[in-house]
Amino acid sequence: MTIDNLTKQTGEWLRGEGPYSDVVISSRIRLARNIAGFPFLSKASDSDRKQIFRLLSDCIGDLEFGQENLIVDIEDAQEIDRQLLVERHLISRQHAEGEGTRGVAVSAGEKRALMINEEDHLRIQTMRSGLQLIPLFEEINALDDSLESQVEYAFDKRLGFLTACPTNVGTGIRVSVMLHLPALKITNHIEQMFRAAKDLKLAVRGLYGEGTDAIGDFFQVSNQVTLGLSEEQIVDEFATKTIPQFVEYELAARNTLLKERVHLLDDKIWRAYGTLENARALSSDETLFLLSHLRMGVSMGRCQKIDTDQINRMFISVQPAHLQKLTGRRLGGEERSVARAEFLRQSLASRN
Amino acid sequence: MVCQRCNKAQATVHLTDIVPPEGEKRERHVCERCAAEEGLIVQKHEPIAAILDSFIKQASGSEKVVDVACPECGMTFREFRSHGLLGCPNDYDAFERPLTALIKRAQDGATHHVGKTPARLGAEPSIHVKIAKLKRQIHEAVEVEDYELAARYRDTLAELEQS
Numbered sequence: 127m128t129i130d131n132l133t134k135q136t137g138e139w140l141r142g143e144g145p146y147s148d149v150v151i152s153s154r155i156r157l158a159r160n161i162a163g164f165p166f167l168s169k170a171s172d173s174d175r176k177q178i179f180r181l182l183s184d185c186i187g188d189l190e191f192g193q194e195n196l197i198v199d200i201e202d203a204q205e206i207d208r209q210l211l212v213e214r215h216l217i218s219r220q221h222a223e224g225e226g227t228r229g230v231a232v233s234a235g236e237k238r239a240l241m242i243n244e245e246d247h248l249r250i251q252t253m254r255s256g257l258q259l260i261p262l263f264e265e266i267n268a269l270d271d272s273l274e275s276q277v278e279y280a281f282d283k284r285l286g287f288l289t290a291c292p293t294n295v296g297t298g299i300r301v302s303v304m305l306h307l308p309a310l311k312i313t314n315h316i317e318q319m320f321r322a323a324k325d326l327k328l329a330v331r332g333l334y335g336e337g338t339d340a341i342g343d344f345f346q347v348s349n350q351v352t353l354g355l356s357e358e359q360i361v362d363e364f365a366t367k368t369i370p371q372f373v374e375y376e377l378a379a380r381n382t383l384l385k386e387r388v389h390l391l392d393d394k395i396w397r398a399y400g401t402l403e404n405a406r407a408l409s410s411d412e413t414l415f416l417l418s419h420l421r422m423g424v425s426m427g428r429c430q431k432i433d434t435d436q437i438n439r440m441f442i443s444v445q446p447a448h449l450q451k452l453t454g455r456r457l458g459g460e461e462r463s464v465a466r467a468e469f470l471r472q473s474l475a476s477r478n
Numbered sequence: 479m480v481c482q483r484c485n486k487a488q489a490t491v492h493l494t495d496i497v498p499p500e501g502e503k504r505e506r507h508v509c510e511r512c513a514a515e516e517g518l519i520v521q522k523h524e525p526i527a528a529i530l531d532s533f534i535k536q537a538s539g540s541e542k543v544v545d546v547a548c549p550e551c552g553m554t555f556r557e558f559r560s561h562g563l564l565g566c567p568n569d570y571d572a573f574e575r576p577l578t579a580l581i582k583r584a585q586d587g588a589t590h591h592v593g594k595t596p597a598r599l600g601a602e603p604s605i606h607v608k609i610a611k612l613k614r615q616i617h618e619a620v621e622v623e624d625y626e627l628a629a630r631y632r633d634t635l636a637e638l639e640q641s
Contacts, residue, residue: 160567161606161607162567163606163607163609164566165550165565165566166551166564166565166566166567166569168553168561168563168564169551169553169565169566174610177610181606267594270594271597275597277606278596278598278607279596280567282567282570282591283591284590285590285591286591286593286594287591287594288567290563291562291563291564292570292577292580292581292584293585295585295591296585296588296591296593297591297593299593327586350584351585351588352585353589353591354585354590355593356592357593357594
């Protein structure tokens with residue numbers, strides 16, 4: 127597999143399937159791990175980084191699914207390929223913009239991504255569409271076991287897995303779920319949701335993770351406490367209590383809209399559809415805003431012209447690096463807006 | 479990018495307002511402090527630097543605390559405080575006192591791991607750990623010009639690598 131192959135497919139986590147997929151776009155779990163005997167990356171020499179990279183990429187190559195893996199040397203990768211990996215949520219922005227020997231291994235179907243030499247030596251990540259945290263945890267736990275049989279992790283009996291940042295120490299687990307909450311936004315209840323999240327010690331971020339703002343009604347909710355609870359407790363709480371509750375709020379707000387403001391709702395949905403079908407230039411932010419309303423219309427059964435899977439694919443494809451790969455050339459800001467509008471027009475036209 | 483409000487601090491909060499119906503976009507880049515002053519940050523996760531600062535202010539004799547250095551990687555607590563990332567696993571020992579308070583605060587009062595334990599815990603260190611350690615010891619011995627010690631480490635390393 128090559129990076130260019132990625133643009134021709136959609137990650138499994140964007141299929142729009144799975145429990146609660148009308149509100150939950152995707153679930154992710156990541157584990158932060160470091161190799162014993164090496165300093166963390168802030169004090170690692172070039173030779174340490176190289177050794178860690180070699181050691182971990184060998185281990186990953188030996189895993190069962192190793193053959194299908196795409197291993198990318200981020201340091202040597204072209205700028206556009208790094209950006210493409212960020213847009214597909216396979217690496218963090220920090221990893222793309224970092225320095226020194228570092229990389230990522232991506233499994234076929236983009237269900238797993240293992241970042242080497244990001245903030246920690248290893249960040250193992252698994253993702254699926256909809257709310258599927260319990261099977262995800264089983265998968266990542268098994269993956270962690272098979273890696274751990276090959277390398278020795280930095281671990282302390284009292285503090286658990288030792289991480290570069292003490293906010294990840296213990297389990298090193300981050301459970302995160304991407305939610306689409308347009309009705310809470312329209313009915314002005316989104317701040318209550320933020321407050322509830324804060325009370326539950328959860329972080330709320332934008333579509334593209336750490337350091338990004340929430341555009342177009344998409345919110346990534348994740349745990350912040352990693353110590354004093356077992357992995358299972360953290361995952362179960364999320365999967366069976368926290369997220370179903372947020373989903374319920376959103377569905378209640380959608381029902382209120384249907385009952386009390388159906389014309390306003392339909393106006394938003396069809397205005398978005400009309401703009402996407404006809405616009406000749408679209409900024410990425412406006413596109414997110416429009417696709418959000420269209421997605422809401424589709425999952426509420428108000429619009430049957432398109433399906434969630436196709437909308438999810440559009441979210442990924444309208445981003446700058448993807449557009450440049452699709453058109454095969456470098457695009458300036460305005461050219462991108464034109465190419466984006468053209469791509470969206472064609473995608474919608476091919477459905478009719 | 480510099481904060482558009484105070485023109486001093488680094489802008490870390492990036493706001494994009496989309497004004498319907500045309501979806502006109504307004505972008506603003508401000509620092510965390512200005513954002514907080516304007517009431518723009520809805521959810522505040524306490525950044526690690528703030529937790530650290532408040533801890534340091536609380537602790538008496540803080541000068542001594544911040545100058546503690548880790549014997550393995552050389553990182554001082556002051557250095558950790560400035561960027562929030564530790565230098566090596568041993569820092570958790572070297573900075574145990576200040577870190578315990580910090581971890582307790584960041585981790586909702588928790589001080590002990592109750593989750594997964596690696597299967598190999600307590601087993602012999604793996605070969606790569608021994609090799610990495612020896613390489614570091616050689617480097618350190620050369621730095622203090624103890625070539626005899628460095629040579630001994632080098633022999634051990636050669637044996638390990640052959641096995």
